[in-house]
Amino acid sequence: MKLKIGARLLATFGVVLVFLFAICVTATAQMARMSATTQTIVSIRAQELKLVNAIRAATLKRTVLLYAALDEPSPEAQQAALEQVQEICDQLTPIYQAIPRLLTTAAGRASFDRLLQARELYQEATKPVFAQLAAHDIAVARAAPAKARSARIAFFAAARRVSEFGPGLDGQRREKHQRRI
Numbered sequence: 482m483k484l485k486i487g488a489r490l491l492a493t494f495g496v497v498l499v500f501l502f503a504i505c506v507t508a509t510a511q512m513a514r515m516s517a518t519t520q521t522i523v524s525i526r527a528q529e530l531k532l533v534n535a536i537r538a539a540t541l542k543r544t545v546l547l548y549a550a551l552d553e554p555s556p557e558a559q560q561a562a563l564e565q566v567q568e569i570c571d572q573l574t575p576i577y578q579a580i581p582r583l584l585t586t587a588a589g590r591a592s593f594d595r596l597l598q599a600r601e602l603y604q605e606a607t608k609p610v611f612a613q614l615a616a617h618d619i620a621v622a623r624a625a626p627a628k629a630r631s632a633r634i635a636f637f638a639a640a641r642r643v644s645e646f647g648p649g650l651d652g653q654r655r656e657k658h659q660r661r662i
Contacts, residue, residue: 525583528583529584529643529644532580534644535576536596537644539572540636542569546562547607547611548626550562550614551619551623551626559614562614563611577600580593592639596636599636599640600639602632603635603636606629607632609622609628613625
C-alpha cells in the first residue's frame with residue numbers, strides 16, 4: 482500500500498519524536514546518576530577528607546608539642562605541654578569514631594584499618610617519651626623520639642593513603658577493576 486507524501490512525512494516525524502523522547506529519557510537518567518555521584522563526592526568524600534586532615538594536623542601538632550616539651554627547661558612547662566598533648570588526643574577520639582561511618586567500600590575500610598594500626602604503633606612508640614617527661618628525665622626522653630620516627634612516618638603514610646583512596650568513586654572504580662582482573 483502506497484502512502485501519500487504527507488502520511489510518510491508524518492510517520493517519519495513520529496519516529497524522530499520517539500527517538501528524541503528515548504534520548505531525553507536516557508539523558509535524564511544519566512544526569513540523575515551523575516548528580517547522585519556528585520553528591521557522594523561532595524558530601525561524604527569532603528567530610529572524610531576534612532576528618533583525615535584534622536587527624537594529620539592534630540598528630541603533627543602533638544609531635545611538635547612533644548619536641549617543645551623536650552626543650553622546656555622547667556618541669557611546669559613540660560607538664561603544661563603534656564597536658565596540651567592530652568587535650569589533642571582527647572579531641573582526636575571523636576574524629577576516629579566518625580570516619581568509619583563514612584566508609585562505603587571494603588577497600589576504604591581496609592585502608593582506615595591500616596591507619597588505626599599505624600596509630601597504635603605510633604602511640605606505643607611515644608609512650609616512653611611521655612613516661613620520661615612525666616618523670617622529668619629529659620636525657621632519656623630526648624633519645625626516645627628518634628625511636629618513634631619510623632612509626633610516625635608509617636602513620637602519616639597510612640593517613641595519606643586514606644585521604645588519597647577514601648570511600649568515594651576511586652574506591653568503587655578500583656574495586657570494579659580488581660573484580661575484572
